Amino acid sequence: MYNDILMNGSKRFVVSMSHPETPGSFAQMGVLFQLEDLKEVSEMTDDAVKYICDHKVVGRVKIHGILNPEVWASRDTYLKVHGTVIDEMGDAEADSSERTVRPGGGDPYQSLLANIGSTKKGSAPREENALKQSFADLVDLQHSLEEDVRFTRASVSTLSVAPGSGEDALWATIRLWQSYTEQRLVARQNELQKEFQEKLLKYLTKEKGVKEEELPSAIGFTDLSPALQEEVKELQKRMAIELQPLVLESTLTMQKLLEAEDHKERVNLLRFFVDEDRKRLGAKKLLQGMFTAGGDNLDEDMSDFKKDTKASEEKKEEEKKSEGGEGGIMFSDDEDAFQ
Numbered sequence: 568m569y570n571d572i573l574m575n576g577s578k579r580f581v582v583s584m585s586h587p588e589t590p591g592s593f594a595q596m597g598v599l600f601q602l603e604d605l606k607e608v609s610e611m612t613d614d615a616v617k618y619i620c621d622h623k624v625v626g627r628v629k630i631h632g633i634l635n636p637e638v639w640a641s642r643d644t645y646l647k648v649h650g651t652v653i654d655e656m657g658d659a660e661a662d663s664s665e666r667t668v669r670p671g672g673g674d675p676y677q678s679l680l681a682n683i684g685s686t687k688k689g690s691a692p693r694e695e696n697a698l699k700q701s702f703a704d705l706v707d708l709q710h711s712l713e714e715d716v717r718f719t720r721a722s723v724s725t726l727s728v729a730p731g732s733g734e735d736a737l738w739a740t741i742r743l744w745q746s747y748t749e750q751r752l753v754a755r756q757n758e759l760q761k762e763f764q765e766k767l768l769k770y771l772t773k774e775k776g777v778k779e780e781e782l783p784s785a786i787g788f789t790d791l792s793p794a795l796q797e798e799v800k801e802l803q804k805r806m807a808i809e810l811q812p813l814v815l816e817s818t819l820t821m822q823k824l825l826e827a828e829d830h831k832e833r834v835n836l837l838r839f840f841v842d843e844d845r846k847r848l849g850a851k852k853l854l855q856g857m858f859t860a861g862g863d864n865l866d867e868d869m870s871d872f873k874k875d876t877k878a879s880e881e882k883k884e885e886e887k888k889s890e891g892g893e894g895g896i897m898f899s900d901d902e903d904a905f906q
Contacts, residue, residue, distance in 0.1 A: 568580065568644075568645045569605065569617075569618050569620070572602060572605075573605070578601050578602040579599055579600065579601050579602075580599075580600050580602075581597045581598070581599060581600070581627075581628045581630065581648060581650065582597055582598050582600050583595075583596075583630060584597070584818065584822055587814070587815055587818060587819075590638050591678060593630070593633075594630075594822055594825075594826075595629060595630050595826075596627060596628070596629055596630070596822070596825055596826045597613065597627070597628045597650075598626070598627055598825070599624065599625050599626040599627065599628050599629065599652060600622045600623070600624060600625075601622060601623050601624075601625045602620060602621075602622055603621045603622060603623050604620065604621040605618055605619075605620045605621075606618065606619045606620075611738070619752055626652055626653055626804055627652075627653040627825065628648075628650045628651065628652050628653065629650055629651045629653065630648045630649075630650040631648075631649050631650050631651065632648065632649050633646055633647070633648050634646075634647040634648060634649060635647050658665060672801040690729060690730055690830070691730075691830060691831035692839070693813075694757055694831055694835055695728040695729075695834055697838055698726075698728055698834050698837060698838040698841065699723075699726055701730060701841045701842050701845065701897065702718075702722075702723060702726055702841055703723045704845055705718070705841055705844060705845045705876030706718045706719075706720060706722065706723050706854070708845060708848045708849065709808050709848065711852070712848060712851065712855070714848070716747065716750045716751050716754050718743075718747065718760055718768070722743070722763055726740055727739040727740045727824075728740060728834065730830040737830065737833060737834060737837070740837065741821075741824055741833075741837060744820070744837065744840065744841075745817065745820075745821060748813065748817040748820065749817055751813060752813040752817065755809065755810060755813060757808060759809065759810075760801065760802070763798055763799070763802050765800050766795065766798060767786070767791075767795065770781075770791070770792060770795055771783075772784075774792070797890050820840055823836055824836055857873065
């Protein structure tokens with residue numbers, strides 16, 4: 568693909584998310600990469616790496632069809648698509664030329680969130696204020712539970728919710744939210760591995776007689792005791808079960824936000840994700856109360872949790888009514904999100 572870019576001078580191509588469960592299926596809405604800089608480093612790396620490139624995301628692309636689907640199986644070349652380009656101002660241009668798509672290539676969303684602006688349909692003060700309040704409630708709960716991964720209290724007053732692509736734009740907050748979900752994933756992974764690492768250390772030092780300063784940086788599976796081999800298998804199963812939802816949460820959240828029609832819808836989507844995380848922590852706080860608090864305190868926590876959940880639902884109902892019953896957004900996994 569980059570050889571073609573150098574030959575024909577075209578510097579733009581599409582990056583689309585691949586479906587997390589269905590091979591060969593890609594998101595209909597992708598992002599438009601523009602090549603900013605390219606350096607050939609094949610001689611320096613003995614052909615291990617040919618190019619080092621810098622890109623900038625300049626818009627979104629709605630993909631209408633793949634022109635050469637047969638190459639997905641053969642891998643002879645890259646996929647080419649026909650689509651509509653939507654720039655950072657929200658204007659759509661019908662693009663009849665062939666655009667290139669690199670399925671699953673890198674993480675387009677980090678660049679997207681750093682560069683692209685939302686579709687400008689004007690600000691949405693009520694929705695933006697609701698998002699700020701939901702975020703503030705989440706941060707308070709994170710600090711009360713002393714979560715390992717949490718936002719700073721200062722972030723509440725500096726939360727960016729404006730439309731557009733400036734420093735105070737909503738995309739900056741979306742980028743922040745993406746980092747948060749990724750850090751939650753890393754923290755949970757480390758937590759699951761910690762117990763096994765302690766057992767492995769004990770096995771090497773006590774049973775194998777290895778000194779701590781001589782501990783190997785890596786150890787083969789067959790070098791482990793039968794008991795530890797079973798531990799590894801169970802850990803892998805547990806990580807697959809517990810971490811997969813967090814991976815999907817991070818990737819599909821970004822895709823939903825990318826596909827939002829306008830700024831208002833994007834704000835409401837992000838508030839939905841914030842509220843869901845707040846409910847998760849609310850349930851965690853309630854469970855902690857079952858084991859650490861007396862019966863009276865537990866009843867109080869349960870009452871507060873129910874009131875908080877009821878208030879959240881009533882607030883959403885009021886918003887639907889105020890918009891004539893048609894302004895509410897249904898948040899569900901849409902089969903058409905991937906094609």
